[in-house]
Structure formats: structure tokens, C-alpha cells
Amino acid sequence: MRVAVLVDNYLTNLTTLRLRLLAEWGFAAYLYDYRILYDTGLSGKALLNNMQALGIGPDEPEVLVFSHRHIDHTGGLKALLNARSKPLTIIAHENLFAKAYAKDDMGEVEIGVDFTKDFLESRRAKLILVKGPYKVAEGVWASGEIPRRWGPSHTGAVADPVPDDMALYVKHPRGLVALTGCGHAGVENIVEHGLEVTGAERLYAIIGGLHLIGLPEARIREVAEYLKKRSPGLVVGTHCTGISGIAALQAALPGAARQGGAGLVLDL
Template sequence: MYMKLAILVDNYLTQLSSLRLRLLGEWGFSAYVYDWRILYDTGLSGTALLNNMKALGISPDDPDVLVISHRHIDHTGGVKALLSARSRPLTVVAHENLFAKAYAKDEMGEVEIGVDFTRDFLESRGARLVLIREPYKIAEGVWASGEIPRRWGPSHTGAVSDIVPDDMALYIRHPKGLVALTGCGHAGVENIVEYGLQVTGADRLYAIIGGLHFMGLPEARVREAAGYLKSKGPGLVVGTHCTGVAGIAALQAALPDVAKAGGAGAVFEI
């Protein structure tokens, strides 16, 4: 084992232990990388995040770094609760347009989905804010991607009102290749993977975990994206959150030996 990762927030609960541990699911995503004490995203409310952290034995004070994938509330909504529960400073790495307005359109019309906190709040709770656009090295072999170029494939922006330039992955150079964590995958799976290979210098994709935003995409595009991942020969693919039920099924059909269920409480040792 080189690294251990837990999914803390997801739309789904897939573990049999969810009942025993009283895990909570909600629309959103969060994951914790134990080895580098990195929290990636915080889910929608903070309620599921803190509940599930406690259930898995992770203290709010455990993370040294929070990486925010992008400014949407289903990835940043737990920030206030997390910082309020901590007793020590936290480095927060985010794209430089973290505080820009963001909107989406659903069945009920347009809704604002940007962050619900300010820079002043973060600093008042002991956060050290690092705003980036280019790749940012967190530790040896670990990077926040910064802005992901859209030169290898289409974006997956769905019903949101902008191209989400702040969509940032967490890249880890694993002995077996690139490990990429993605919050919503708005940059598009080809762009996330190819840029990750470039940033890390890895020669192959080993694992991709997180939201791939297959929801709302034409079936042909979902098959194309799943086929692309299959062509990279990964060892692990975990579609969560906005990958959607049909998207997760497409991944499992294309990659039956490597596509695994995510869900809050899932732990992967790779």
C-alpha cells in the first residue's frame, strides 16, 4: 500500500457498514487522503462531513491542508462547519476565482451556487488562504492542479452558467502512475487525466476517483469518456457524485475489473 483515501461525502451510501456507523449521504463530494493529511472538498452542508469524519475516526483537526476543487456550494458548503470545529490553523488551497459568483439552472430555474463564506471568515478561523491558477506543489509528488487546460477533450459543464475555470484536480504521483481526484470533473475527463500526466510526469493513469459529471450528457459522450478511460489501462476507477447512476453503470460496463463503487464511507488503500 502506498496511500489510503476515504470518501467522506457522496450522493450515495454503498457500504454495508453505513447503518452501523450511521453514515450520512448528501449531494456533494469530499475525500480525505490520510498519508498527506489532505482534505479535498467539504460537501454541501458540513453535517454529513463532520458526522462521517467522526464515524471513520478522523478529527476535524487532522487535515493540514484543504484543497477546494471549485467554488460550487456542494463542494464548499462544509467549510464553515469544518473551520468552526477546528482548534488549529489550516492551509486552504483554491483557484483564484474562489469568491466569484456561480449559478446553475435546475428544474425550478436559476439558483446561485457559489461559496457561502468570505475571505475575512476564513482568516478569522485561522485559515491560510493560497489562491492559485497554475499547478501548486503541496508535498513531494502531490499537486493541486490549478486551472486545467481544455485542449484534449470537451468540458463537462452541465447546467452551470460558466465554464468553471476553477475546476481543480488533486494529482498524486503513485509508484504505479497518476492518481487523480476530481470534484465534479467540469474540465472533462480527458483534460483532467492528460494534464495530470503532464504535471506529475507519470507515464500512465493508475486511478481516478471522484465526480466526472456524466449526468446530463448524451449517452454517446458517456460511452466515449468511459472508452477513453479504458484505453488508459487504469487499475482503479471510482465514479462518485455527479457521475450519476447511469454514468457509474457505464464505467462498470466498460471497466468491469477496475470500476469500483464509491459512496460515503468507502476507503481505498492503493
């Protein structure tokens, strides 16, 4: 199973210079074996540039799963659809079009999607809105709403509890592979729900944003210790995991944690 990180806040090795990859605040990943795109980043510029650099044509993905409605995960959709000649199936939570806000040092800012249902219809996209777990392909599920009963949420500066936060789960021969866009549902909840949905007996890999940025050091250590107890083979914290979070994961899981970055290709 091959996974590529297409959009991330960071560029982490010199190959990105060779390939002229771009970074931006946001996340997107691609599952080659299933032709599933997970999120689209912020602008579309980084997404399409990096897809081209890695040899992924705009028509190659057959399904897009949105982790949640925030613009740094949905903002590349318009550029992607405009670049395609084939229809695309889009799977998202049922509140995809609900307003979303965050607060920074300058005040409140709207961070919801920048497209409409009419736009999707004009591009022949097939939109599937879900609330519970949804089987995307054989052995692959969109999580649906993730129960928050195993640990705290990671909502940070956003104005709502982000019930639409959805992971992408794959039942791998070695255990659960969980992809997460921002991890607003909380790491423990994402993993434990994934084990229930897939029937996997252990966590093999977790890849994506874990939203540790801005959290107290004690909570970051708590997450790292939880993952250490789960003994995954691979942990790749991207995007909103934050520099301190990534460092904590590498300290707690030296054999499993590794850097992310746009252009990272993983063979699992």
C-alpha cells in the same frame, strides 16, 4: 496510500448503517498519508459526522484543497473551521469568490461559496489562491486551471465554463492518481493534464465526480472508452458521475471500476 470518500451522493454498503454515515449531494475525500482534505461537501453535517465515524478528528487535516467554488464542494467549510482548534491551510483557485449560478427546473440558483475572506481570517485560516499547478506536498499537486485541449468540458447546467475546476494529483509508484470533485474540465483533460504535471507515465486511478450525469449516452460511452484505453487499475465515479455514468464505467472497465459512496476507504 489510503483515501477515504467522506461525502458522496450515495451510501453503497451495509457498513454505512453500522457507522451511521450520512450522504448528501456533494463530495469530499481525505488523503490520510498527506493529511489533505479535498472538498467539504454541501452542509458540513455529513462531513463532520462521517469524519468522526471513520476516526478522523476535525484537527487532523492540515491542508484543504478545493476542487472548485460550487457550494456542494465548499459548503462544509464553515462547520469544519468552527469545529477546529488549529489553523488550516486552504488552497483554491484565484476566482474562489466569483459568483456562480446553475439552472434547474425552477430557474436559476446561486451556487457559489457561502463564506468570506473575513470569516477565514477570523478562523486563522491561511488562504492560498492559485491559477497554475501548485505543489501541495511531495508528489502531490493541485492541478490549477486544466487546459481544455484534449476533450470537451462537462459543465452541464452551470452558467460558466468553471475555469476554477481543479483536480488533485498524486504521483503514485503505479502511476497517476487523480481525484476530481466534479470533473467540469472533462475527463480526458483532467487525466492528460495530470500526466503532464506529475510526469507519470500512466493512469493508475481516478476517483471522484466525473460529471457524466445528464450527458448524452454517446458522450458517456466516449468517456468510458477513453478510460478503457488508458487501462487504469481503479476507477471510482462518485457524486455527479450519475447512475448511468457509473453503470457505463462498470460495463467498460469491469476489472477496474467500482462503486463509490460515503465511507469508502481505498488502499492504493
